[in-house]
Amino acid sequence: MSKKDLQTLKGFRDFLPGQALAREEVFKKIRAVFQKYGFLPLETPVLEYKEILSGKYGEESEKLMYQFKDRGERDVAMRYDLTVPLARVVAQYQNDLAMPFKRYQIAPVWRADNTQKGRYREFYQCDVDVIGSSSIIADAEVIAALAAALTELDLPEFIIRLNNRKLLDAILKNMGLAKGKIVEAIRAIDKLDKIGEEKVREDLALLGLGTEKRKELFEILNLGLEGADDIEKKLMDYEGAGELAQLVEILLDWGVKNFRIDLGLARGLDYYTGTIFEIILPDAPQYGSIAGGGRYDNLVGMFSGKPIPAVGGSIGVDRLLSALEELELIKYDLVSDVLVCNLEEDLEEEYLRVVKDLRDANIKVDFYYTPDKLDKQLKYANKKNINFVVIIGPDEAKNAEATVKNLNTGKQKKLKQKGLGLEIRKI
Amino acid sequence: MSKKDLQTLKGFRDFLPGQALAREEVFKKIRAVFQKYGFLPLETPVLEYKEILSGKYGEESEKLMYQFKDRGERDVAMRYDLTVPLARVVAQYQNDLAMPFKRYQIAPVWRADNTQKGRYREFYQCDVDVIGSSSIIADAEVIAALAAALTELDLPEFIIRLNNRKLLDAILKNMGLAKGKIVEAIRAIDKLDKIGEEKVREDLALLGLGTEKRKELFEILNLGLEGADDIEKKLMDYEGAGELAQLVEILLDWGVKNFRIDLGLARGLDYYTGTIFEIILPDAPQYGSIAGGGRYDNLVGMFSGKPIPAVGGSIGVDRLLSALEELELIKYDLVSDVLVCNLEEDLEEEYLRVVKDLRDANIKVDFYYTPDKLDKQLKYANKKNINFVVIIGPDEAKNAEATVKNLNTGKQKKLKQKGLGLEIRKI
Structure with missing residues (x-):
């Protein structure tokens, strides 16, 4: 075999010892923190029946799934994320699992996506979720656990952006947008960071939001809300404001202070139903969000035939490791003593x-x-x-x-x- | 989806939190020991070009490989073991890696084998190897690292069976067996534990070994050798005896005493070229060997176009975990405090x-x-x-x-x- 044939597939990586060691150390620290917060590991197979994963991610995504027929002519697929397997586990073992079920999973997933800088076909997800509780304390616990994990990694200052999807819905509804348009408006707002307020205003205009309304909307979205009292005072008429205020209070009780209430945070995914959050590095904005998540009460029940409330979050391990590396916070080459x-x-x-x-x-x-x-x-x-x-x-x-x-x-x-x-x- | 469709593929497993936590703890301890012995982690992709893995495992095994065409019509295959990817890495990064290259890898592999008790299609391998050194100290270091890892897990008494393939070859050659027959004789001897001495004698008879020679052979194989001096005294004429004696001395220097020189140990795989070893639990023989390995100087060079000496060993994680579980040495359900x-x-x-x-x-x-x-x-x-x-x-x-x-x-x-x-x- 010639030298040029010695290679990994595009979008797949080897981690040589220095780098692999740094990754192991990061995962070890994250695991220890998650356990302290009462989360426990779950392992699921790399291959699943294709039927389990099919129809869960949307048409475009489905095309990116690695799938094939195995020797027994079974249609199988490689794990595309950690959430659908979690939903399967919750339905399959519902009598064995103590609810609420608090689990973490740090494991690779596979997507045959176009490769580009920082995007890989094999990459790790690092998820933490609470299944089976509607309590806002669960939302706070997910956020606090992720923040504690990042703190353990000696990250520079990070900020947790907080919002609530119900609240954002209510604000948009109050602007007179119809239900179908609200989802589109949220997708537009989701692009605030990328394309800026001016462009988003244009998109919202296309959805039928007049100049006055747009002005009013951005006045609300840009409110510099100071804390729970401020939320309740300024937004008390909106659904979801109470939840957001409660979340803020619990986080403060737990000593998590580095958050910012950011009504302009949308997180594009349609499945969020309450709390949403994102964690960013203000001094290294080029990495975007290094963690994020929210409440998604309509997803985990997909196999159980009944709605199961859920809240979770995820650390973007690859971005995080790139950031740590470039900020020289981990040395990839510290090996034997x-x-x-x-x-x-x-x-x-x-x-x-x-x-x-x-x-x-x-x-x-x-x-x-x-x-x-x-x-x-x-x-x-x-x-x-x-x-x-x-x-x-x-x-x-x-x-x-x-x-x-x-x-x-x-x-x-x-x-x-x-x-x-x-x-x-x-x- | 009906309840009965909620399942993992045959030979694939979920590990629910109690069990997953126990596994994580075991891996964490093993990693820490391997690092103390100067080994560092390597991570390679789950999918490789099929060409990389093809023709390396023999015809029968190749059928068990999970392989398919990806969306780009590339022939790809799922990792079948950790050794062939290691050989690829050694060839691909030969200028970047400091030699000898000491690495461990604890990761799942996939084989579409018949499932039976204790055999899975997705299972972990836990390998530790030294690439690029012919020194017998490397052999000792692999064995000492594995023994230290098992000790760290609070295993009950275990025994390291030691032998040397050159020595076994020399003994068989001295019995008058032709080169081709020696390999077959080793395969026969490999079955000693399973089928007993009587049956092995019959097999050896079929290879043309007369009654007297067979008697002579088993007298040697059953020699109760006490230590390095004993080996040199009784076997000094045979190639490989010196290596075995040296190995024993280094292990003793390192405080590893729980070994037994066992000339009847063969380890079937044809690729071993020197030291071979196996670790067993005398009080729980039903688990067979829970670790094993040896020197294999002709394998890692497959991609490099030049021979590269290598020695390695592997812990049979699934067997080990079953043993730990049945011996009640790990509790699968100790979770939050x-x-x-x-x-x-x-x-x-x-x-x-x-x-x-x-x-x-x-x-x-x-x-x-x-x-x-x-x-x-x-x-x-x-x-x-x-x-x-x-x-x-x-x-x-x-x-x-x-x-x-x-x-x-x-x-x-x-x-x-x-x-x-x-x-x-x-x-």
Whole structure:
């Protein structure tokens, strides 16, 4: 096979060790936070009966589904998102699951979409959902859990934009828009960030909203609402305002303060029915929203034959990782802590013992298997971005010592081999 | 969709929260150990060009590969194992990877095999490999890392069976078997555990090994070898004996003592070229080997056009998890630590504060969203196998106290709300 044939499919990626390690660390932190908030993992298969996934995502999306006939002539499809499988699980195991069912799932999905910068055909979704509760506390818990996860990743300042779909509906209805037009108006408003207020005003004009009404609408959408009291005072006549006020109060009770009430937030997806939110990095707006979600009370019941309330959110893992990388908040190349060098065949037993002692002290250790020139070994350590090298030549061996060199600072120091694990981090 | 259509494909599984959580914990521990041994993660795509995977696994296996044409009419296939993608990565990024390349990968693979007890079409592999070194220390490191991982899981006593394929070859050659027959003899010996010595002797007879030779052979295979010295003393004339002796010495240097030199260990796969090993649970032999591997110097070079030495091993995650489950070493249902009950609407703010305080103390907390009868909430806690419930009624609230009940022991105690997080674990 020639070199040029050695490749992954377009839109698919390898993650080499430095990058894969950074991803694992991010997922580990997110999982720990989700668990603290009472969410538990769920795993579902990569392949499902096509019938389970079909007709759930709309015609355009359906074309992007990886589907085929398996050896048993069954129509199967690769997981397109994590929500439809969740709905299947909720219906299939309804007697086994304690409700409300709070689950997270961090797993890849597949879409045969056009590839472009930052869009892949295999990518991770990181979802957290509460199924089976209408309580607004559930909405707050999803948002608080996502915010806590992002905080755990040492992200720079982020802002949670909050709104409520019922409230937005009510505002638009009050403008005199018919029901069918409201959905279109929401889609127009959803483009505010992308195309700006002027263009959105034009789109709304096409929907039949007069100049006066448009002015009135944007006065409301641009209200700088300060908190729960402000919402209730200025919007008390609208449905959904109470929910939004309640949400804000619970978030504050939980110490989540970095939100902004943003009546211009629409989130295009038609299935939202209440709370909607998006998380952005004000200092790095180029990444768009790095997390988002909302309440969707009419979706999870699709297999159960009865409506099941639900609220959830999702971290855009690929965007988040790009942001963390570009903001230099994760280093993709921090790997093993220590390389124990191998200089003399006669000292092999000594090296093996030092390797063991360091690992027993919970240090990540690489050992250079065959005796070689120190130069070459330092080059290897640098290529692997290893922090410390432990050098033991005949002189050090005689005194049961080791020379430890910090490859970042260049500093080096002779230490006793005994207790090396504890000392090495201090250098 | 009717209830009966709500199902996963045969050979595919959902892991509901209790089980999924146990799996995550196991993977987390294994990863941490592998990293301590200087291995780093690699992620490769689920789908590959079919050409990459084709012709690598033998004709029978190839039929079990999930393959199809994607929307762009490309022939693609789902990952069948983690070794061929590793070989692709090694060839594709040969200039970027520091050699030796030490990687682990814990990921699902797909095989359209007949399903039977304990065999699935979607299952995890958990591989650890050193690519690009012929050093026997690499062999020892793979084995030591796997042993350390299993130890971390609090497995009961396990035994590492050790052998060397060169040695076994040399022994069989010395019996007068021709090269072609040696492979067949190894396949016969591989069945020792399954069909017993008598049957294997019959198979060997069919390969032309006379009664005397068979007796002689089994005397060697059954040698109770005590250690490196013993190997060198009794087998010094055979190629591979030196390697095996060296391996044993390094393992002892690293504190790995629970091995047995077992010249009757064959491991059927033709591609092994040196060290071979298998890990078994003597007290639970029904699970067969829960880990295994060896040196395979002729495989990873398949895409590179030059031989690349390699040694690796793999934990049979499904078997391991079944064993852990049946031996009651993991509980599949230990989930959140605490449920904060919700009895009075008026106390909501107080509840929310307690929830926050407990989470701030790093406790996994579930909150019952809507006020309800205590009975119902205890039932929910039991169904979710939550350890503690925190009960705050008007009396407790008055004194800033909380009643904490341990649902396992039935014990309960009134505690101050302040500092609850620290106190709760002591009950």
